[in-house]
Amino acid sequence: MKGKPLLPFAVTAIVGILLMVALSFWAMDQRAQMDSDEEAEEEIVIDDPIVAGEELYSRSCISCHGGDLSGTSGPALNALEGHLTAEEIVNIIHTGPGTMPAFDNLSDLEADAIAQYLLSESE
Numbered sequence: 378m379k380g381k382p383l384l385p386f387a388v389t390a391i392v393g394i395l396l397m398v399a400l401s402f403w404a405m406d407q408r409a410q411m412d413s414d415e416e417a418e419e420e421i422v423i424d425d426p427i428v429a430g431e432e433l434y435s436r437s438c439i440s441c442h443g444g445d446l447s448g449t450s451g452p453a454l455n456a457l458e459g460h461l462t463a464e465e466i467v468n469i470i471h472t473g474p475g476t477m478p479a480f481d482n483l484s485d486l487e488a489d490a491i492a493q494y495l496l497s498e499s500e
């Protein structure tokens with residue numbers, strides 16, 4: 378007679394524990410989904426200019442700055458982060474410092490896309 382009243386408590390406890398485990402898995406799943414949603418959103422915003430920037434870079438800049446941004450006749454552009462901001466790079470593209478030609482034919486948007494690409498490749 379001593380054991381019997383305990384049974385409902387044991388059942389309640391087990392059900393409770395199972396519920397907690399199930400809930401924490403559900404919460405982890407939700408969290409993972411939120412994370413991947415955020416990543417997907419960031420990619421849509423940043424991805425396009427970088428893709429366009431890489432294309433523009435390979436048309437206009439690759440001859441002097443190299444296919445891997447390590448530089449040929451122009452300096453390496455693979456470590457611009459912290460050295461130049463996007464605006465400064467846009468300005469450089471439009472003015473052409475030193476022996477670098479100015480690229481008046483590139484719009485602000487195109488120049489900014491190249492800047493985004495270069496900064497994204499920064500090591």
Ligand code: HEC
Nearest residue numbers: 437438441450451452466469470474475476477478480491
């Ligand atoms: C004809 C060769 C040539 C071409 C083409 C060229 N550059 Fe340059 N670039 C240079 C030279 C040379 C310098 C160094 C200029 C100086 O300060 O004397 C330079 C400097 C730079 C700098 C500054 C780097 C630093 O560390 O301060 C950036 C950024 C840059 N170029 C980006 C570009 C981009 C983007 C393009 C394409 C739109 C491009 N360049 C096309 C030759 C070139």
